[in-house]
Amino acid sequence: MPYSSTAQANALAPAGPIMALYDNIRLLERKAQEMASLLSYLLGGSSVQGTLTAPTGGPITSAADGATYNLLVGVYQILK
Amino acid sequence: MNLAKKLMQDRGVYNDHRTGERRMEMGMFAGLMLMSVSNSTQIITDLGTALANSPYSTTAQANSNNPNGPIMALYDNILLVQRKAQEMAELLAYLLGGSQVQGSLTAPTGGPITSAADSATYNLLVGVYQILK
Numbered sequence: 001m002p003y004s005s006t007a008q009a010n011a012l013a014p015a016g017p018i019m020a021l022y023d024n025i026r027l028l029e030r031k032a033q034e035m036a037s038l039l040s041y042l043l044g045g046s047s048v049q050g051t052l053t054a055p056t057g058g059p060i061t062s063a064a065d066g067a068t069y070n071l072l073v074g075v076y077q078i079l080k
Numbered sequence: 081m082n083l084a085k086k087l088m089q090d091r092g093v094y095n096d097h098r099t100g101e102r103r104m105e106m107g108m109f110a111g112l113m114l115m116s117v118s119n120s121t122q123i124i125t126d127l128g129t130a131l132a133n134s135p136y137s138t139t140a141q142a143n144s145n146n147p148n149g150p151i152m153a154l155y156d157n158i159l160l161v162q163r164k165a166q167e168m169a170e171l172l173a174y175l176l177g178g179s180q181v182q183g184s185l186t187a188p189t190g191g192p193i194t195s196a197a198d199s200a201t202y203n204l205l206v207g208v209y210q211i212l213k
Contacts (some may be wrong), residue, residue: 010192059143071130074120
């Protein structure tokens, strides 16, 4: 921030897409944080992020749903 | 106390009496290495596979309805995580490619953020865009 004058001109060009650059990138970050928070509940049982490698305490467990657990942990880890 | 009992109590971690160092039993270390999960490189696809694994176990269903919480609709919450990832991909398609329709993942062009004018930001956003697929 601020982005280049080229980017700012592009973001306002009538040919579109007209976009608020900073706000849209912030929105992206918030969506990723919401994903992490949801996964924290599903895997760790809390909105507070604990261990990324082997979360426990949520409804989806390694023992009972191993394949689903591993897929979700793979996504959870990369969202950090 | 025998070693086996101590290993069970400490989950494979023990003190080396000769050096005083804390050590991990090799079998336990190998087990931990095998347990580690790789990072996803295709978030939307992996979440789709997790959704396809529904219905989840009776354990998961009981956990998700436990008064101690968190009480959660499992399938719907995983779907919500996937939708958020799809929304991110769509926003990035606009920022980098100028369209909601996803084009090239490796070198998108046509959006307001360009490689030529904002290369550091462009590279960061493309890195995120690529693993959302």
